[in-house]
Amino acid sequence: MARKIGSSSEITGPRIRDAALRLFARHGFAAVSMRQIAAEVGVQAGALYLYTADKQALLFDLMQDHMTDLLCTLQALPQCSDPAAQLDQFARFHIGYHLDRPDAVFIAYMELRSLSPENFAAIESLRRRYETHLQEILSEGAAKGVFTLSDAKMATLALIAMLTGVTNWYREGGRLSRSDVQTLYADMALRAVSGPPI
Amino acid sequence: MARKIGSSSEITGPRIRDAALRLFARHGFAAVSMRQIAAEVGVQAGALYLYTADKQALLFDLMQDHMTDLLCTLQALPQCSDPAAQLDQFARFHIGYHLDRPDAVFIAYMELRSLSPENFAAIESLRRRYETHLQEILSEGAAKGVFTLSDAKMATLALIAMLTGVTNWYREGGRLSRSDVQTLYADMALRAVSGPPI
DNA sequence: GTCTATAAATGGATAGAC
DNA sequence: GTCTATCCATTTATAGAC
Structure with a gap:
């Protein structure tokens, strides 16, 4: 060249x-x-x-690249068959990935409304694929009797909201280490879908 | 008049x-x-x-009125002493209140960065008072041995993020009733801070 | 209390020199 | 590939008529 x-x-x-x-x-x-x-x-x-091309394309490219990388990285994780281990892995991955890219994550969640309709549909599609991954973990775990769920879709959204929330307050060098936070959140997530039926 | x-x-x-x-x-x-x-x-x-006075004051007034009303409504709830019942009440209140005012809630969470520094500080102060209410429920419950917490502040933020997330997907007239959602989320919240130590 | 008109600044985007 | 200059639309906010 x-x-x-x-x-x-x-x-x-x-x-x-x-x-x-x-x-x-x-x-x-x-x-x-x-x-x-x-x-x-x-x-x-x-x-x-x-x-x-314009400001809109700049935003869309940032969001699309973020979502694509998120999905690729998720799918490159080692597979395991135990539902509890899968959920633990997902929770740790989600938090680690999000804490590594606070700006990209923030934009992906906050600027959906700034996208043109076509671009919004494309990003939404990617986001739904990510949610489906967790939903399948939960559904399979429920089918195996490991998890207690009334509604897999709702539990999926609740857990993702909880895990994503860590980006609102976590600061490097604070009271809790990243590993601490991953452990504590993964534990809360596991508990939230475990235990006796309602 | x-x-x-x-x-x-x-x-x-x-x-x-x-x-x-x-x-x-x-x-x-x-x-x-x-x-x-x-x-x-x-x-x-x-x-x-x-x-x-200007556009900024319009935003600030909307956010301040929302937060003030949120706190007043919270403090008007009937008191109870059982930590699990307190958490259940808080979760149901939070979801019900937020589902009733989706726009105000959305703005209060999304437009913090649009506030001037002074206005931001004022709103943040109100938000912290709200979080402290839940944190005290969790801390007292942990002291009584009802809840299992490694970190009350972190659990507070995790639960609020989870509960608030309901506004991202809930639509009136959908598959789940508002009461269903309140029950399911309150249950997940209670489970998330219950169970054997890590 | 609301309107029209406008000031003064800033926005996205393009043209053409270098 | 970058800069300067500029077009044109839009912005917040104000002044003054009605």
Whole structure:
């Protein structure tokens, strides 16, 4: 591949995405201007349009890449057959992954309403695939008598909301280590779907 | 009180707040213009400034009134001494209250970042008082040996995140009744903090 | 109390020089 | 590939007529 003298195009693209991710997470998509993103990268606003069709495409690409990576990473986890171990693994994975990417996660949950209808449908589809993964763990566990569920779909959404909530308060270097938090949340999740029937 | 002929000022104020609440919840604070709010009410943009100092004050008032009402309603609940019954009551209250006011709740959680620093501090203070209420239920229950907690603060935030998550999916007239959902979530919450130590 | 009109600033996006 | 300059639409907020 030919060397491009005096060009930083191979690095400007990612830097734009990084800046947009951080600014969208901090202030919200609608509150961030293209000029702000450009200033953060150190280029002029016009230069952004060499890397993205428009502001909406920039948001969509960030969200789509996040969801795709989330699903790929999830599916690369080692398989196990014990439902309780599967739930424990999922809970630890979900928390670890989310704590590693607070900005991407925040945007994926907060900016769904900023997407165009077509883009929203695409992201929703990916999100549903992720939820289905947990729902299958819960349903299989219930079928085996390991879990106590009245409604697998509802329990899925309740657990994901609980696990995702960790991003609202966890700060590196705080009172609890990441591993502590993973253990405690995984334990609460397991308990929430265990025990005697209602 | 003197009758004001040809005036609808006593109803326009609330209508502005209602419209702002709905629009902010649907599209986000930054994405909604004063003109949109005015159009929804059926007045011109300039007329809004008879009822609010600016857009920021409109958001703050909505959030402050929501949090104040939430706290007042919570504190008006009948007292009981059994920790499990207290947690059950809190869970049912939280879900019922939140399902009754989806827009206000959504804004209170999503638009914290849209507040000025001073306004943010005020709302955060109210939110912390709400969380403390649940935390005290959990701590007292743990002290009495009814609950199993490694960390009361963390369990508080985990449970509130789980309970609040119901607003993301619950729709009136769906498969589950509101009472069903309250029962199932209250049960999951109770289980999550019960059982043998880790 | 509401309107029209407008000020003053900022938004997304594009054109063309370099 | 980036910059400067600019277009055009839209924003918040105010002034003054009615």
